[in-house]
Amino acid sequence: QVQLVESGGGVFQPGRSLRLSCAASGFGFNSHAMHWVRQAPGKGLLWVALIWDDGNKKRYAASVEGRFTISRDNSKSTLSLEIDGLRAEDAAVYYCVRDKSRTAAGLLDSWGRGTLVTVSS
Amino acid sequence: EIVLTQSPDTLSLSPGERATLSCRATESISLNYLAWFQQKPGQAPRLLVHGATRRATGIPDRFSGSGSGTDFTLTITKVEPDDFAVYYCQHYGTSLPFTFGPGTKLNLK
Numbered sequence: 316q317v318q319l320v321e322s323g324g325g326v327f328q329p330g331r332s333l334r335l336s337c338a339a340s341g342f343g344f345n346s347h348a349m350h351w352v353r354q355a356p357g358k359g360l361l362w363v364a365l366i367w368d369d370g371n372k373k374r375y376a377a378s379v380e381g382r383f384t385i386s387r388d389n390s391k392s393t394l395s396l397e398i399d400g401l402r403a404e405d406a407a408v409y410y411c412v413r414d415k416s417r418t419a420a421g422l423l424d425s426w427g428r429g430t431l432v433t434v435s436s
Numbered sequence: 437e438i439v440l441t442q443s444p445d446t447l448s449l450s451p452g453e454r455a456t457l458s459c460r461a462t463e464s465i466s467l468n469y470l471a472w473f474q475q476k477p478g479q480a481p482r483l484l485v486h487g488a489t490r491r492a493t494g495i496p497d498r499f500s501g502s503g504s505g506t507d508f509t510l511t512i513t514k515v516e517p518d519d520f521a522v523y524y525c526q527h528y529g530t531s532l533p534f535t536f537g538p539g540t541k542l543n544l545k
Contacts, residue, residue, distance in 0.1 A: 350534075360473075360481065360524055360536040376533050410480055421528030422471065424492065426480035 317341045319411045319427030326433045331401045335430055337394040337411030344392040345369070348419035351385060351396045353407035354429075363409070364396065368417040378404075398432075406434040438463055438527050440537035448545040455512040457540045459525035464505045469529035472501055472510045475539075476521045484523075485510060512542075520544050 323335040335351075351363040364375045364385040373385050384397040394411055408429040415422040439462040449455055459470065468488035473481035483492040485501035488508055498513045512519055525537040 359538050360526070362534040362536070365534075374532055415486075420469070420530075421526075421534040422469075422483075422486050423473075423481075423526070423528070424483050424486075426482070428480055 317413065317425040319413065319425060321409065321411045321427045321430035324409065324430030324432045326435055327401050328436050329401055329403060329434055332397065332399045333401065333432070335396040335398070335409055335432070337427060339392045339394065339411075339413070342413070342425075344387075345389040346417055348414035348417060349385075349387060349394045350412040350414060350419075350421075350423060351383075351394075352410045352412050352423070352426075353405075354410070355404075355407045358407075361407075362421075365414070365419045365421070366394070367419055372419070374419070401432075401434055403434050406432055408432075437533060438465065438531060438535055440525055440527060440535055442523075442525060442537035442540045444540060445538075446541045446543055448543045449515050450545045451517055452514050453545075455510075455515050455519070455542060457510040457512075457523050457542075459503075459508040459510070459537050461506045461508075461527060465508075465527050466529055466531070468504050468508075469527060470501075470503070470508050471526045471528060472499075473524045473526065473536075474519075474521045475524065481524060486528075515542070517544070 350365045410429045411427040412423045413425040415424045470488045472485040475481040
């Protein structure tokens with residue numbers, strides 16, 4: 316059974332840096348691309364970043380490029396998202412999402428429960 | 437960037453009625469790489485349909501997807517109480533960024 320468990324959310328001040336993590340289990344982690352998708356409170360879904368199965372290719376939404384870094388450790392089946400220079404508009408639930416393919420076709424077939432990032436001074 | 441619009445914003449129906457949700461893209465979606473998700477309050481989205489017409493594993497056959505090019509539809513033949521939720525469409529494939537529609541809220545009438 317696929318399980319994706321996010322952690323690292325909380326209340327952070329604007330400008331801070333933080334790291335979100337996702338522990339994956341129940342499937343061959345190194346055979347799937349992975350994504351982060353976020354959802355601001357009461358709003359819709361926004362794709363944030365993706366990483367290929369081997370970690371060699373990464374892509375970002377324009378709104379986060381240069382501030383967010385996606386990474387993975389296939390030996391530990393973990394996915395991470397580093398956020399630098401936190402902004403008010405980054406406040407959201409961040410979901411760890413599995414791609415059905417190795418090469419990030421974007422078919423998002425399994426989702427974690429999400430971790431909430433709140434931005435407050 | 438492909439922009440997706442969904443209609444209606446809100447759909448109010450009674451159990452047993454038919455639901456028709458629309459998703460329109462600003463440009464043709466190659467290979468009909470269009471997915472539909474269901475999201476209930478406090479829960480993560482769940483994949484319902486991919487490739488415009490293929491039901492995901494475990495999805496009841498009252499959910500069906502149709503369409504091609506720029507116009508897509510999700511139909512729920514007989515809405516059940518468990519179906520009241522927000523529904524999102526999303527395009528995927530080779531054209532980044534992957535984008536979602538703003539959602540259609542299916543309400544109990």
